[in-house]
Amino acid sequence: MSEEKNFTLAELAEYSNSKVVGNGNAVVNNLASIQKSNPNSITFLTNLKYKSFLKTTKAIAIVVDEDFEIEEGLNYLKSDNPYAVFAKLSSLFKKPSYDLDNHIIHPSAVISSSSKIGNNVTIGANVVIGPGCIVEDDVVIKSNSSLVQDVYIGKNSIIHNNSILGSDGFGYALSKDGYIKIEQLGGLIIKSNVEIGAGCTIDRGALDDTEIHDGVKLDNQVHIAHNVILGANSAIAACCAIAGSTTIGMNLQMGGLSGILGHLSICDNVSVGAHTLITKNIKKSGNYIGIMPAQNQKDWAKSSIFIKNRG
Amino acid sequence: MSEEKNFTLAELAEYSNSKVVGNGNAVVNNLASIQKSNPNSITFLTNLKYKSFLKTTKAIAIVVDEDFEIEEGLNYLKSDNPYAVFAKLSSLFKKPSYDLDNHIIHPSAVISSSSKIGNNVTIGANVVIGPGCIVEDDVVIKSNSSLVQDVYIGKNSIIHNNSILGSDGFGYALSKDGYIKIEQLGGLIIKSNVEIGAGCTIDRGALDDTEIHDGVKLDNQVHIAHNVILGANSAIAACCAIAGSTTIGMNLQMGGLSGILGHLSICDNVSVGAHTLITKNIKKSGNYIGIMPAQNQKDWAKSSIFIKNRG
Amino acid sequence: MSEEKNFTLAELAEYSNSKVVGNGNAVVNNLASIQKSNPNSITFLTNLKYKSFLKTTKAIAIVVDEDFEIEEGLNYLKSDNPYAVFAKLSSLFKKPSYDLDNHIIHPSAVISSSSKIGNNVTIGANVVIGPGCIVEDDVVIKSNSSLVQDVYIGKNSIIHNNSILGSDGFGYALSKDGYIKIEQLGGLIIKSNVEIGAGCTIDRGALDDTEIHDGVKLDNQVHIAHNVILGANSAIAACCAIAGSTTIGMNLQMGGLSGILGHLSICDNVSVGAHTLITKNIKKSGNYIGIMPAQNQKDWAKSSIFIKNRG
Numbered sequence: 064m065s066e067e068k069n070f071t072l073a074e075l076a077e078y079s080n081s082k083v084v085g086n087g088n089a090v091v092n093n094l095a096s097i098q099k100s101n102p103n104s105i106t107f108l109t110n111l112k113y114k115s116f117l118k119t120t121k122a123i124a125i126v127v128d129e130d131f132e133i134e135e136g137l138n139y140l141k142s143d144n145p146y147a148v149f150a151k152l153s154s155l156f157k158k159p160s161y162d163l164d165n166h167i168i169h170p171s172a173v174i175s176s177s178s179k180i181g182n183n184v185t186i187g188a189n190v191v192i193g194p195g196c197i198v199e200d201d202v203v204i205k206s207n208s209s210l211v212q213d214v215y216i217g218k219n220s221i222i223h224n225n226s227i228l229g230s231d232g233f234g235y236a237l238s239k240d241g242y243i244k245i246e247q248l249g250g251l252i253i254k255s256n257v258e259i260g261a262g263c264t265i266d267r268g269a270l271d272d273t274e275i276h277d278g279v280k281l282d283n284q285v286h287i288a289h290n291v292i293l294g295a296n297s298a299i300a301a302c303c304a305i306a307g308s309t310t311i312g313m314n315l316q317m318g319g320l321s322g323i324l325g326h327l328s329i330c331d332n333v334s335v336g337a338h339t340l341i342t343k344n345i346k347k348s349g350n351y352i353g354i355m356p357a358q359n360q361k362d363w364a365k366s367s368i369f370i371k372n373r374g
Numbered sequence: 375m376s377e378e379k380n381f382t383l384a385e386l387a388e389y390s391n392s393k394v395v396g397n398g399n400a401v402v403n404n405l406a407s408i409q410k411s412n413p414n415s416i417t418f419l420t421n422l423k424y425k426s427f428l429k430t431t432k433a434i435a436i437v438v439d440e441d442f443e444i445e446e447g448l449n450y451l452k453s454d455n456p457y458a459v460f461a462k463l464s465s466l467f468k469k470p471s472y473d474l475d476n477h478i479i480h481p482s483a484v485i486s487s488s489s490k491i492g493n494n495v496t497i498g499a500n501v502v503i504g505p506g507c508i509v510e511d512d513v514v515i516k517s518n519s520s521l522v523q524d525v526y527i528g529k530n531s532i533i534h535n536n537s538i539l540g541s542d543g544f545g546y547a548l549s550k551d552g553y554i555k556i557e558q559l560g561g562l563i564i565k566s567n568v569e570i571g572a573g574c575t576i577d578r579g580a581l582d583d584t585e586i587h588d589g590v591k592l593d594n595q596v597h598i599a600h601n602v603i604l605g606a607n608s609a610i611a612a613c614c615a616i617a618g619s620t621t622i623g624m625n626l627q628m629g630g631l632s633g634i635l636g637h638l639s640i641c642d643n644v645s646v647g648a649h650t651l652i653t654k655n656i657k658k659s660g661n662y663i664g665i666m667p668a669q670n671q672k673d674w675a676k677s678s679i680f681i682k683n684r685g
Numbered sequence: 686m687s688e689e690k691n692f693t694l695a696e697l698a699e700y701s702n703s704k705v706v707g708n709g710n711a712v713v714n715n716l717a718s719i720q721k722s723n724p725n726s727i728t729f730l731t732n733l734k735y736k737s738f739l740k741t742t743k744a745i746a747i748v749v750d751e752d753f754e755i756e757e758g759l760n761y762l763k764s765d766n767p768y769a770v771f772a773k774l775s776s777l778f779k780k781p782s783y784d785l786d787n788h789i790i791h792p793s794a795v796i797s798s799s800s801k802i803g804n805n806v807t808i809g810a811n812v813v814i815g816p817g818c819i820v821e822d823d824v825v826i827k828s829n830s831s832l833v834q835d836v837y838i839g840k841n842s843i844i845h846n847n848s849i850l851g852s853d854g855f856g857y858a859l860s861k862d863g864y865i866k867i868e869q870l871g872g873l874i875i876k877s878n879v880e881i882g883a884g885c886t887i888d889r890g891a892l893d894d895t896e897i898h899d900g901v902k903l904d905n906q907v908h909i910a911h912n913v914i915l916g917a918n919s920a921i922a923a924c925c926a927i928a929g930s931t932t933i934g935m936n937l938q939m940g941g942l943s944g945i946l947g948h949l950s951i952c953d954n955v956s957v958g959a960h961t962l963i964t965k966n967i968k969k970s971g972n973y974i975g976i977m978p979a980q981n982q983k984d985w986a987k988s989s990i991f992i993k994n995r996g
Contacts (some may be wrong), residue, residue: 149867150857153891159816171500188811207536223853224849230572242467262886284926354964357957367685418751500793520827520846542882544902546902554773556775613924664867672788680996
């Protein structure tokens with residue numbers, strides 16, 4: 064469907080800051096997995112679990128670590144960070160995702176007159192941008208997403224489909240007459256180079272702002288509550304939730320389906336396992352896990368009783 | 375951006391049913407956190423953890439509990455429910471969220487001719503309302519949400535963005551030829567003063583209706599399966615799920631990422647901790663928790679073996 | 686609202702491959718629960734927990750198992766799979782869900798010129814179909830869903846509202862300069878007779894394709910990461926997540942809020958309990974559970990200490 068792109072191995076080495084071992088004139092026109100490569104593929108080997116495929120791969124070239132012991136007859140790109148080389152090469156073979164009549168701002172998008180949109184911003188179909196929003200240059204907002212109100216998005220950030228940014232935080236005061244809604248007067252600040260997955264929700268603040276710092280990456284269906292401050296370069300896998308007013312340092316990593324309770328303080332460089340709940344402040348970097356081990360049904364039933372009876 | 379609103383402290387006291395201590399003529403034009411107040415802010419102090427900020431706050435007035443020992447030189451609103459006072463004040467300073475060309479029903483909304491829409495209903499962009507729906511007066515339905523089919527929404531309820539109400543329940547009969555879909559013939563009844571967060575899904579019933587009673591509040595990304603009956607004034611935090619045909623009393627509270635299995639009966643006034651699964655009927659009100667404690671990786675690995683070996 | 690449909694019991698027996706016991710001329714015009722039946726209802730009894738309602742039900746006929754001991758004065762449809770009979774009957778009483786001006790492809794849908802749409806395909810309002818997609822015959826795609834890019838959907842599949850198919854997988858290489866995005870060059874293949882719930886996300890592959898095989902059923906808010914292969918006739922309840930590159934056999938069943946880590950291999954016929962995380966390969970079919978038992982708060986606190994102290 065897409066026009067073919069041809070590169071020599073030497074060109075790829077220069078682009079990705081790696082070193083050719085073998086024939087720099089070899090022609091590459093696609094990036095593929097080691098099992099599904101064809102004679103014009105470049106592939107990569109960073110997980111030695113897949114090393115046996117080296118014997119059968121049809122790829123013309125392979126991205127490997129500097130220390131990799133090469134075999135004769137194959138061409139290589141060597142690097143001290145072969146996975147980063149792979150990532151850089153992936154951008155060369157990317158297909159255009161937004162050919163929808165080549166509208167940079169799709170005509171179906173609804174944008175409040177009190178919001179400001181920067182240069183070279185892509186806004187997909189059915190996107191709704193409410194009042195008081197600022198979208199900086201080079202941002203991509205994919206279809207059916209909403210910036211509800213008072214949302215700032217920094218340069219070069221990507222918002223995937225059906226995400227809702229700046230929605231009302233979940234706040235009520237209990238009174239004799241039932242719940243009284245606390246109107247959410249704060250905003251949401253998303254800084255630069257942030258990527259928000261599909262189907263995410265990030266609430267704006269109650270009084271102060273919710274903040275997502277530079278370089279944060281969220282997978283799909285992540286929820287961030289009001290007044291969370293999420294430190295730079297944090298990466299959160301799918302279906303996690305962070306409750307309100309929690310402050311998190313840089314480089315948080317969370318496995319999928321995990322949570323962090325509200326009003327906590329989490330230091331830099333914390334890693335949270337999948338399906339784990341953090342209930343206390345964390346002051347020391349490291350890996351924190353709280354997975355109940357899965358077992359076959361009979362054994363689990365016994366363990367469950369053991370936990371309840373405490374012995 | 376929004377026009378300035380000015381109130382005297384005496385006016386705020388009257389509006390919020392609280393009592394001025396200090397200068398009732400003090401002029402307030404914003405509601406702010408205690409740390410970020412300016413000389414025209416009113417703020418509040420309900421969590422004594424923040425008491426130290428009293429010395430440095432620039433706020434002209436502070437909402438506090440009746441028993442709070444005041445300090446000279448500051449103005450106060452006193453109440454036996456200061457958090458409710460704060461909630462009431464928040465509505466005074468709310469910015470309009472729907473300035474999108476001032477359409478009450480946005481022209482991009484698609485509404486079935488067999489559905490009925492009440493008075494003073496706000497319907498956002500790209501909302502889809504299918505057949506057999508009734509939306510009562512003063513309801514707000516935000517952008518990109520769908521009422522799929524046979525959905526009733528009572529007065530004064532709010533549906534946030536990208537929520538799907540009245541979708542098909544998950545039902546199949548297993549036969550020799552694979553799964554046979556059970557068409558969902560019931561409806562979804564959402565009563566009055568309900569608030570449904572962004573990205574939620576609530577299925578309509580298989581035969582009878584799914585029911586969400588008065589005053590229920592759902593945070594974002596909550597899932598309610600077909601034929602659940604959810605009692606009045608229940609409040610459910612983000613990313614929870616309730617499985618089919620479970621009947622729940624009044625005032626359920628659920629922390630985030632929690633679940634309740636199907637075909638259960640839960641009594642009034644139950645509180646479920648975050649990241650907890652309820653697997654049995656609950657007949658006694660109280661707090662129920664099933665969190666596997668998070669630990670550093672090494673300690674968790676030992677606890678995991680301890681659980682599996684049961685000693 | 687919908688026109689009335691009348692059937693004799695004999696007609697229903699023929700349609701559903703079951704056997705009349707009683708009056709085959711009895712007229713049925715609705716399918717209802719045993720509690721809410723009226724004198725023209727057919728109902729069913731597969732769960733003996735509801736047997737006491739037999740005495741009070743107003744239904745004219747009841748679907749039961751072949752071995753059921755009938756009582757005089759009621760009419761029955763008998764079958765060795767009464768639940769499948771119920772499912773078949775449900776399709777007779779289904780109300781049309783898409784009367785939205787009778788557009789088969791709603792005019793607000795945005796479809797890339799490089800995508801191909803088969804015959805008798807229903808596409809709802811605000812659906813976005815990006816480049817390189819193929820939608821086979823008899824597919825239904827409900828409102829506000831997106832097929833982002835390079836998505837194949839096989840015959841007779843149903844995609845519910847606000848689901849995002851073919852979104853970017855979550856992949857980055859860490860370098861000295863922060864994360865480098867790995868562009869996702871693979872596609873997403875959804876085979877035939879698949880049903881995807883509302884608010885789901887399924888990512889396309891990084892290099893090879895993500896694959897959802899024939900007859901898979903996903904409930905709402907399920908997340909499937911890039912390069913997962915999900916075997917035929919798997920059924921996954923709401924709010925589950927499967928991480929990247931995991932390969933799963935046929936007939937997986939997952940309870941709600943569960944997860945499976947990435948790069949695993951799961952054999953055929955595995956059942957995973959609700960709120961359970963699978964962290965290892967599974968080579969033996971069976972039921973796997975990892976639920977931390979819920980208790981009242983005091984008992985849980987003791988169990989939590991017991992787990993952490995390991996005795």
